[in-house]
Amino acid sequence: xxxxxxxxxxxxxxxxxxxxxxxxxxxxxxxxxxxxxxxxxxxxxxxxxxxxxxxxxxxxxxxxxxxxxxxxxxxxxxxxxxxxxxxxxxxxxxxxxxxxxxxxxxxxxxxxxxxxxxxxxxxxxxxxxxxxxxxxxxxxxxxxxxxxxxxxxxxxxxxxxxxxxxxxxxxxxxxxxxxxxxxxxxxxxxxxxx
Amino acid sequence: xxxxxxxxxxxxxxxxxxxxxxxxxxxxxxxxxxxxxxxxxxxxxxxxxxxxxxxxxxxxxxxxxxxxxxxxxxxxxxxxxxxxxxxxxxxxxxxxxxxxxxxxxxxxxxxxxxxxxxxxxxxxxxxxxxxxxxxxxxxxxxxxxxxxxxxxxxxxxxxxxxxxxxxxxxxxxxxxxxxxxxxxxxxxxxxxxxxxxxxxxxxxxxxxxxxxxxxxxxxxxxxxxxxxxxxxxxxxxxxxxxxxxxxxxxxxxxxxxxxxxxxxxxxxxxxxxxxxxxxxxxxxxxxxxxxxxxxxxxxxxxxxxxxxxxxxxxxxxxxxxxxxxxxxxxxxxxxxxxxxxxxxxxxxxxxxxxxxxxxxxxxxxxxxxxxxxxxxxxxxxxxxxxxxxxxxxxxxxxxxxxxxxxxxxxxxxxxxxxxxxxxxxxxxxxxxxxxxxxxxxxxxxxxxxxxxxxxxxxxxxxxxxxxxxxxxxxxxxxxxxxxxxxxxxxxxxxxxxxxxxxxxxxxxxxxxxxxxxxxxxxxxxxxxxxxxxxxxxxxxxx
Numbered sequence: 001x002x003x004x005x006x007x008x009x010x011x012x013x014x015x016x017x018x019x020x021x022x023x024x025x026x027x028x029x030x031x032x033x034x035x036x037x038x039x040x041x042x043x044x045x046x047x048x049x050x051x052x053x054x055x056x057x058x059x060x061x062x063x064x065x066x067x068x069x070x071x072x073x074x075x076x077x078x079x080x081x082x083x084x085x086x087x088x089x090x091x092x093x094x095x096x097x098x099x100x101x102x103x104x105x106x107x108x109x110x111x112x113x114x115x116x117x118x119x120x121x122x123x124x125x126x127x128x129x130x131x132x133x134x135x136x137x138x139x140x141x142x143x144x145x146x147x148x149x150x151x152x153x154x155x156x157x158x159x160x161x162x163x164x165x166x167x168x169x170x171x172x173x174x175x176x177x178x179x180x181x182x183x184x185x186x187x188x189x190x191x192x193x194x
Numbered sequence: 195x196x197x198x199x200x201x202x203x204x205x206x207x208x209x210x211x212x213x214x215x216x217x218x219x220x221x222x223x224x225x226x227x228x229x230x231x232x233x234x235x236x237x238x239x240x241x242x243x244x245x246x247x248x249x250x251x252x253x254x255x256x257x258x259x260x261x262x263x264x265x266x267x268x269x270x271x272x273x274x275x276x277x278x279x280x281x282x283x284x285x286x287x288x289x290x291x292x293x294x295x296x297x298x299x300x301x302x303x304x305x306x307x308x309x310x311x312x313x314x315x316x317x318x319x320x321x322x323x324x325x326x327x328x329x330x331x332x333x334x335x336x337x338x339x340x341x342x343x344x345x346x347x348x349x350x351x352x353x354x355x356x357x358x359x360x361x362x363x364x365x366x367x368x369x370x371x372x373x374x375x376x377x378x379x380x381x382x383x384x385x386x387x388x389x390x391x392x393x394x395x396x397x398x399x400x401x402x403x404x405x406x407x408x409x410x411x412x413x414x415x416x417x418x419x420x421x422x423x424x425x426x427x428x429x430x431x432x433x434x435x436x437x438x439x440x441x442x443x444x445x446x447x448x449x450x451x452x453x454x455x456x457x458x459x460x461x462x463x464x465x466x467x468x469x470x471x472x473x474x475x476x477x478x479x480x481x482x483x484x485x486x487x488x489x490x491x492x493x494x495x496x497x498x499x500x501x502x503x504x505x506x507x508x509x510x511x512x513x514x515x516x517x518x519x520x521x522x523x524x525x526x527x528x529x530x531x532x533x534x535x536x537x538x539x540x541x542x543x544x545x546x547x548x549x550x551x552x553x554x555x556x557x558x559x560x561x562x563x564x565x566x567x568x569x570x571x572x573x574x575x576x577x578x579x580x581x582x583x584x585x586x587x588x589x590x591x592x593x594x595x596x597x598x599x600x601x602x603x604x605x606x607x608x609x610x611x612x613x614x615x616x617x618x619x620x621x622x623x624x625x626x627x628x629x630x631x632x633x634x635x636x637x638x639x640x641x642x643x644x645x646x647x648x649x650x651x652x653x654x655x656x657x658x659x660x661x662x663x664x665x666x667x668x669x670x671x672x673x674x675x676x677x678x679x680x681x682x683x684x685x686x687x688x689x690x691x692x693x694x695x696x697x698x699x700x701x702x703x704x705x706x707x708x709x710x711x712x713x714x715x716x717x718x719x720x721x722x723x724x725x726x727x728x729x730x731x732x733x734x735x736x
Contacts (some may be wrong), residue, residue: 037402045647047654055654126653145650170639171296173632187625188613189535190528192216192371 035086036064042082046074047125048147050099055125063087073099074146105146105161107139113158120150120159198463201451202361202404205429208451212582213436214615216371216535218410223494224374227462228382231518233307235511236285238546239276240292240302241266243346247273251305257284260314262485264336265303274338274348274549277485279287279507281314282307293531293548297541305509318483322393329485330397330480337479338486338549343376343440343469344536346550349476352466353397361463362392362400363449364473366407366414367433367440370533373553375490376470378503380407380414383423383474390473391428393480398466403428404449405470410435437535438613444582456609491547493519495556497527510547513539515554530555534562535614569622577616577626583609587616587626594633599640602633610634672722679718686711692720 039060046056051071053059063069069083070092077094084091094101109120109129116134123126128144131137139150151159175187201208242248249266253259259278266276287305289299318327319333335350343365364387368376395403405422408414409432422428433439433448442452446465454460457629460467468476471490478484491506493515501522512529530537531545533553577587585606593602610630617626690708 008650040651043647044643045650045654047650055658056651059656119435125657126650128653128656142646143649143653145646166296166298168292168294168296168298168300170635170642171298172635172639173295173628175295175628187565187617187628188530188532188537188539188620189528189627190557191565191618191623192534192562 035145036060038086039063039083042075042079042086043072044075044145046145046147048074048145049125050074052098068092068095068177070095071098073101077099083101104164105148106141106144106164107146107148107150108160109137109139110158110160111136111138113156115156117155118153119153123149123153125149131193198360198450198452202449205431206451207431207433208448210439210447210582211584212580212615213428213438213444214580214618215435216316216437216618218435219371219494220374220377220410223372223492223501223503224377228378228503228505228725229284230505231507231510233280233309233311233507234510235306236511237279237282237305237507238290238302239265239279239305239306239509240300240545240546240548241276241288242273242300243276243340243548244510244552248301249273249275250497251287251301251303253284253287254469255284255287258282258308259284259305260312260470262316262487263314264485274340275336275485276283276303277338277487278305279487279509280305280307281310290501291542291545293540293545293551295538298300299544302565316483319480322480323396327397327399330357330393334476334479335396336485337475339472339479340549341469342471342475342489342549342552344494344550347546349468349472352461352468353394355461357461358375358464359398359400359461359466360393360402361466361467361492362391362398362403363445363460364394364403364405364470365440365445365467366405366418366470367445368407368409368411369435369440369536370553371436371437372494372555373492373533374411375492375503375552377411377414378492379474379490380470381417381679384417386477387418387470387473388421388425388428389481390475390477391478392425393539394466394473395427396466396662400466401427404431405429406431406433406445406449408433408435410440437615438582438611441611441613443611456606487550489547489549490611491515491551492553492555494553495530496558496561497521497524497556498554505548506547506551508547508549510543510681512547512554514545515547516543516556517553517733519556522558524558526559527556528559528564535618536612564623566623567625571622572622572645574621575621576621580615580619582613582615583611585610590633591624591626591629594629597633597636603637607633607637672726675722683715 013069040057043056043060049055050073051059053062059072065086067089069089072079072082072093081091114136116131116136118131118133120137121129121131123146126143126145128140129137129150130140146161148161151161214716237348239325241251249268251266253265259265259282261278261281263278264275265278268275273507282305284303286304288302288304290302291297292300319330322330331350332352334353339349340346340351368374368378391403404420405428405432407418414433415430421429422430431449438444442460445467446460447453454463475486479486488505488507490503492503494501498521505516506515515685529540529543531540531551531554532538534555535655537553537555547706571588571591573588575588581587590602590605590607607630612630614627617624620626
């Protein structure tokens, strides 16, 4: 008899907790951030394809499936470090087979040489080139990711990749770059003596 | 809020944490009366002189401009307009080095003065109390007035806040060594400053005005005290000399005994602060109808043999100021824009005076010896004791060197006002502020890059969607075309079957037309095949 009471009691308890847990699972459901999104967030979104995948998102998917994290030259060391932290693997040097880290660049069309073939427009992964057939094309500078993909298709070779020009608001306080005799010793505040 | 009120009504002066007492060295520059300079050979006006984007250029090369004529257009919240500081000709619109530590070039309007200094039409509003608030704010915006104390925040934007203002604080503290531009202005133009203060009070609807001056300027205090006698709602507060008591948050703590909470503005707690120079500029804009065309600049340092304060037109090349101050270069002389604590060494002296230029300092090496080689931090804690923002400068320095940007933000790097007190007391000669500036620039850059990457990602995804959609449409079109062809062929087959029974005479003509139709069909099929092949290959590409 006592066994039956015990079984019933435990059964009732199991039912109650089951209901609570079931309710909590629905009510407090946590939408887990998929790892692919997190990786995609870290990648520089140049969509250059240097990693061998057609864009940053496909590469993010590949990393999530176990591909190497050192195939992204535009991201460079900083991206590799962040990816290593996220994926819990060792950071390794950039795979030279996919290119080397370079200064940030932007595409510029030499407009008087452009024949209006639209080939670069088709190649641009972020639609940053403006133009129409037999009309001059131009690059929307602040939307260009510097991916290099428009250079190769151009039949008249009129696209240059130029380093992004430093502006006062993006300047990194690199005093040595300004002038040879402005050095760390010229930092403010200047020491004052009585 | 109530305790601010009781604190202010009791006329108390509070304290802020930290601070230093560097040598003041306000004389000899503060002993000379304000003077005007001969016109320079050219005036260079960078389109961007302050925080925020630059305005739209309204003039072109070769235009003749009158003094006070508007050169650029900018709406409220989009920066400030710029005006011609004297009459003359626009001789160029080109990139020129700017008054920035980097010396990087920015677009500028270059004016060659004609020497007549002819005014264009002025629009004064002398009876400002008859005007409504919005009109006056618009007028101040149109006059291009920026905060003349430090960062150059557009004054109209600050005034346009809808938050109720309890106290208007007028900052005449000028705590940085050497600089005495506000000091001289208060001594000589006290009445104008007071009218400017009254206009600001009318616009902001502040209950009370607190005018703060540091106690090392007795003449300015005297002059301002005389000017405000009989005006009940302006009270003078003399604050003890300590650097950086002129910082916005530091002065608020001195005058109200309360701190502005982290991530909030003084406006959020009912306080509005304006510099005395700004008050003067507001008076000139409203009462006299003159936009901001000039400002007081202190010329000082032992290499300047004719030191003093001058009215410098905006755009005056620093070279011209140096010449007027009788600057004698010695070996390795630095030309510093701003004071010795917060200024920066100019990489080139061909840069112009802008709205925020308050001082040109040319010290000798004995006067302000350059910092020695940086040594290791010994964790003495002297920097933490003097930090007016109660940060941990030594910790920030370690983090900045390690490029640990998340931790820097957690340690409130952006509360740092870059006053330089920490670097001033550092026994290891560590250029602390330099590390903070670098780290701040880097953090801002990372944020900018991130926003750009996000934009690129969106554009990439949209493009992928578009290509997919176009592909589907194309397939659909081809399918329909193929169906139509099939139907036509079937019809033709049906037609040609009875045609076989027709008399032989019509047969050659029939044959001919069916041959043409067949050729067209063949060509179409070929074209479709080509297109399909092309599409396949382009699909592979993308």
